[in-house]
Amino acid sequence: MAAGKGEDLKLLGLDESPFAARVRMALSVKGVGYEYIVQDLFNKSELLLRSNPVHKKVPVLIHNGNTICESLVIVQYVDEVWAGMGTSILPADPYKRAVARFWAAFIDDKLFPAWVGIMRAATEEERAEKVKETFAAIEHLEKAFVECSNGKAFFGGDSVGYVDLALGCFLFWFGAVHKMFGVEIIDASKSPLLAAWAGRFGETSAAAEVLPEPDKAVEYAMKLRAKRAAAK
């Protein structure tokens, strides 16, 4: 589906990046077409370095020559620019919008470093600590789901919203963590609402279109580990 007459829309990303997945799912929700340019983060392209000189990271959205960086910033941009298309990602009500922004920030500031820490831990002790932190964050998000969903299927209500995308993009990595370390981050016995939500989210067209299999993430994690070991 074309982005629109005269629209030039490119996304720099890679399949294994959950942050790029966030943006790709947002574009899917909006039904907006774009050129997906897969990046090699071990050998960064001129285009990437030029488009995101500050962080040199993916995802980067390039819209009519303008670059937008940081996944949550990009998702809000996409929601605002293509406001008439697909479904709304951020809530219409300003208070609900503030709550959605709060939980998305929590996911990036608290949950992300915790689960990444499980993978990067140097000792078993450190790993156990990170697992504890991850479960603590998940416990907060289980309550957040009650607050945001209001009895409906998603954090966003009837349709996938901002917090759904913020958390949903990690699901294939949670699968990888389970395969690699035996830790079930969203455990049905501990966080039943989130477990049910994860099932539903996985079945949405946005998730089905974009999220890779956990095995792909496992492979990438191994590659990263090998590169880090070689660098020492």
Place this chain on the structure above:
Amino acid sequence: MAGDELKLLGHWASEWACRVRLALQLKGLTYEYLEEDLDNKSELLLMSNPVHKKVPVLIHNGKPICESMIIVQYIDEVFPGASPSLLPSDPYERAAARFWTTYMDDKLVVTWIQTFFAKTIEEKAERMKQLLAVVDTLEGALEECSKGKPFFGGDSVGYLDVMLGGLLSWLHGTEALCGVDLFNATRTPLLSAWAERFGALDDAKAVLPDIGRVIEFAKMWRAQMAATEAATADTKN
């Protein structure tokens, strides 16, 4: 707006609370300010921000909003008010404003704290180098966003001015606390001029804490942290 009840839970030295007070001041909004004792947090704070237990928290008609970036956007959306919009109207400029705020929080503040708490001369020198690089990047951001006008927001104060402005007393304290003039007129002329201009605004003067007070507070904080670390080290031995 009649029937709007606004309470702000804050701390006089908190740069995050300062951002919110600037926004409320610029919008000409009336609110009840509650100074928190961060060593003895109020029931209201713990109830209103159970996840982080931090200030600032804005309570609007009984509903809490947390995180300075989020609160300021909320204020801007709910109270379009007399002053122009804090956030730009153009989505691309809005994205840039949000990007640079995240940069300020993740890079400027974090690196500043690392510099301030650096233990060895080598560490301090390394962190200082990183801090100055961050400030150089922000100089570029100001050039890009202001397009030759006095503020990040253009002719008038905008979102980024508020986000950086809230940090101003702490940033001015850097010379006394870390031995470097952060917004040096030679190295970062735009930021230096902006800091003076922003600080001279009546709205800023009404809200920004006294730099001397902030310096004393920071020194006390550092001493407290050192004492806690020493005590913890003792108990481990």
